[in-house]
Amino acid sequence: MVRQVNRDSGVRARLRSWPGDPAIRHLVLLDSTTTPAPGDVARWVALAFDGGDGGAGGGGASATGAPARAIRTGAVFPRAAEAFLEAGFREVDRLTLLERDLVDIDDLRRRGRDRDRDRRGPGPGARRGVLRTVRLRSGDLATAAEIDRSSFAAGWSNDVDSLRDIASATPQARLRLVTRPAGGSSGGARAHGRPSHGTRSPRREALGFSITGRAGTTAYLQRLAVRPSARRAGAGRLLVDDALGWAVRRGATRALVNTGAGNDAALELYRSSGFRPLDEPLVVLELDRPR
Numbered sequence: 001m002v003r004q005v006n007r008d009s010g011v012r013a014r015l016r017s018w019p020g021d022p023a024i025r026h027l028v029l030l031d032s033t034t035t036p037a038p039g040d041v042a043r044w045v046a047l048a049f050d051g052g053d054g055g056a057g058g059g060g061a062s063a064t065g066a067p068a069r070a071i072r073t074g075a076v077f078p079r080a081a082e083a084f085l086e087a088g089f090r091e092v093d094r095l096t097l098l099e100r101d102l103v104d105i106d107d108l109r110r111r112g113r114d115r116d117r118d119r120r121g122p123g124p125g126a127r128r129g130v131l132r133t134v135r136l137r138s139g140d141l142a143t144a145a146e147i148d149r150s151s152f153a154a155g156w157s158n159d160v161d162s163l164r165d166i167a168s169a170t171p172q173a174r175l176r177l178v179t180r181p182a183g184g185s186s187g188g189a190r191a192h193g194r195p196s197h198g199t200r201s202p203r204r205e206a207l208g209f210s211i212t213g214r215a216g217t218t219a220y221l222q223r224l225a226v227r228p229s230a231r232r233a234g235a236g237r238l239l240v241d242d243a244l245g246w247a248v249r250r251g252a253t254r255a256l257v258n259t260g261a262g263n264d265a266a267l268e269l270y271r272s273s274g275f276r277p278l279d280e281p282l283v284v285l286e287l288d289r290p291r
């Protein structure tokens with residue numbers, strides 16, 4: 001179920017089923033800088049639970065027919081959270097928002113050169129040379145969803161539809177897989193390959209993926225995951241570098257990313273890629289259906 005909720009206040013939201021749990025409605029503000037009024041939240045709650053007064057018909061049931069058990073917001077700024085808290089929502093997750101200036105990109109170029117040297121190298125960095133990013137096609141979304149499932153706690157991962165939604169949240173998006181030649185040690189990774197000049201190219205296995213969006217001069221690292229068995233080998237860094245390089249080529253002057261406040265691996269990856277945490281956190285809020 002996906003509904004565009006478009007009200008007079010100008011604050012627009014989208015309501016859909018939560019990936020993997022159709023009884024939870026996911027309410028996403030279409031513009032994360034807007035601040036809903038209590039009246040907006042009351043209407044969205046009515047729409048999600050009763051199908052009432054949302055302008056889109058309904059009955060409070062998802063495409064699978066499951067009645068709504070709870071409503072969960074996307075990541076919102078604290079000032080946008082106020083109206084939700086007033087309506088009885090509670091905080092269920094807190095995220096750190098990080099920013100990186102893309103105006104000075106010398107270090108990005110330097111990193112690219114270092115990687116090229118590693119590729120030729122001997123030494124530990126040489127293992128990164130076998131990693132490569134390739135375009136993530138529509139047919140690869142199931143693999144990406146499987147990697148996402150293995151990377152995030154139950155209830156917080158994406159399926160193919162929600163990955164598509166993430167990719168279409170910004171006017172432009174780049175979707176990449178990070179791969180290595182099949183037969184590596186990751187066990188169970190699905191081979192990824194496609195015909196080239198009438199023959200099959202050497203098959204590579206997908207280890208991770210990224211979705212990066214751009215709107216105006218801001219790039220958003222929307223989703224990034226590396227399968228657990230392939231971590232600490234440079235795949236995450238390669239995806240971040242790829243995302244930032246693309247963003248710069250497309251004219252972005254800053255990049256934003258958010259991640260769980262306790263996600264030390266991701267925070268360290270972003271910090272060491274030049275991101276700095278912003279003071280304001282983001283929060284995710286949830287409301288159970290009233291009994």
Ligand SMILES: CC(C)(COP(=O)(O)OP(=O)(O)OC[C@H]1O[C@@H](n2cnc3c(N)ncnc32)[C@H](O)[C@@H]1OP(=O)(O)O)[C@@H](O)C(=O)NCCC(=O)NCCS
Binds near residue numbers: 258266
């Ligand atoms: C975060 C994640 C993408 C990192 O992928 P990865 O392939 O292991 O990362 P890399 O090997 O490229 O590591 C790059 C740097 O990140 C940091 N890092 C990565 N994992 C770390 C960990 N477990 N602890 C501390 N630092 C870590 C290090 O600085 C590392 O550099 P180093 O290996 O030279 O020390 C991966 O752990 C993951 O998929 N986690 C679950 C999903 C997730 O949290 N996604 C991001 C938030 S949306």
